[in-house]
Every structure is written in C-alpha cells, then in structure tokens.
Amino acid sequence: MKKHFELIPHVGARDIRFGMTKKEVISILGEPENHSKKSVFEYEGEQIESPEQLGYFENELQITIDGERGVDFIEFYGKEREKTDVFFKNIDVFSNTATELISKISELTKEKYDSEHTELPYTVIFRNIDLSLWRQIISGDEGKYFWTIAIGRKDYYRE
Template identity: 30%
Template sequence: MDTLVIEPGIGIGDIKLGMSKYEFEECIEAYTVKYQKKAHDPDYFNYVFRVEYDTLGKIIFIEIPSGMITTEFNCVFSGINVFNIKAEELVETIDRIAEYDRDHPELGYTYFFPEIGLSLWRSSVFKDGDKEEEWFKELCVENQEDELRFLYFESVSITAETRV
C-alpha cells in the first residue's frame, strides 16, 4: 500500500495548494493511470480529492475522505495514519504540534488546527466509553458496528489560510 502524505500548507500527496485546475486535473489523471481498478468509477480520484479554488483559480483547500482512499493509501500526517487511529488520540497527538480551536462551533465533530490549517471531521461523535452505555448495548450488532466507525475521523483537510 502506498503512502499519501498530508503536509499542511503544502498539499496532500501530489495535489498541492496553489495548483491551477489544469495542474490538478493532470495529477488526477496520473493517479487514475497508476491506481485505477476495474471496480472503480472512472471519476474515482475526482471523488477522493475534493478541492476548492480562489478567485484566481488556484487551489486553497484540499480534503480527502477515509472510506475509498484507505483501500489504496495510508494517509499520513507527521508519521501517523490519520484514518487508522482513534479520533481522541489523534486530536491529542496533533494538539501537541499545534493547538486546535477550542471554540470551534462544531467541536467534537470538527477539530481545526488554525496554526497549520489542518481540519479533522466526523459526522457523529462516538467515544470508547459509549460502548458501556445502555443505549449502545441495546442496538443490534449491525448498528453497533455502524456507531463504532465514529471512533475515527471521516475526512482530513488542509487550507492555504492559517491563523496564529
């Protein structure tokens, strides 16, 4: 399995902040040629890398989801596979590098590290202690498994804008 390096202020893998749409499309084509599988949608890597552009047409935001991409890549920030470590542990680890915004309106779901322009997101909050709660024990096995996935983040993103 290959490694996709997450570098705040720089890029994720070969997709870099400041790239033009044309440069982005060239990178997507290169990923497609190298990693495309028969089971993949032809636009697979367009779904894997979500980008936003500024008014000059340069990339200012890059996001990757955990689901599809983890079958191809280890997604690594500072030596840590961000989709293979529990959310609470990942936040604590990155917080030692750069503090997260403790006043973020979606705290628990979103952790934004403004000094480095890195965000972590999950659609629901679940903690290890929740496994002992009655509401969790009353769920069927399939629903318990669904809840357990929220122990981990679902996406990571970087932005060109940082705040100190």
C-alpha cells in the same frame, strides 16, 4: 494498490500544492472522476458560493480550486477508504482513534485545536496549521474515528 498521501500544512499533499491551477492538478492526477464547477446556490434566503471541486479515487480525494488562488483546500475521506492512505507527519490518519489523532497532531505540531469551535466534537480545527478533522457521528464505533481530514492554504480558517 493504494495511493500514499502525506499532508503538509500550507504546502499540500503529495505532488498537489496550494496555488496550483486546475490544469496543473490534471497534469499530475489526470482527469477527475467528478468535477463540480463553481456555482452559487440559495440557502435560507442567502446566496452561498460553492467553489470548483475536482474529485479523485472515487471521491476519497476532493481538491477545491479558487479561480484566483488555484488549489486552496484538499480533503480526504477515509471512513470507507479503498484507494488512498493518508498520513500526517508519518501518522496513518484514519487508523488512529479521534482522541489519539488529536493528541498526536497537537504533540507533533505544538498546536492546539480551537476548543471554542461551534461544531466540536464533530469538527476539530487546528487554525494555526489550517487543518481540520470531521466525523458525522460521535458515539459508538462510527464516532471513534474521524471520517475526513483536510488542509487549507495559509490562513484558510482565518478568513
């Protein structure tokens, strides 16, 4: 049976809330199947921080932990989901086409996506509610639906 998650901007998903510690997340979901510790890597001469992440449900759920802030980003992968069902305001996120989903989110939240974001139409960000949608391909059947949805703590996309 799939786990049902309802995304609530600036609050969290299901029992996982922004600001929780790693220990609190583990007390709810158990030990993660995948765990990557905070690290720094170099890319094209720049030092880039990679935050700590906890992976659940065969990585359909990724939770990012900021050491000082606790949970600060929650992302669901839905392209080939088998373990989770993800909803936003009662909308089954991964059963709606990209166009339908953008329209429904805009209508229900009265928010517009960032139409000047450099990664459009692959990435769509609703900055005021710190929600993002992503797909790797935009053409054909694979591009018809978003592959991920994520929410961040308040002002996640403003920093």
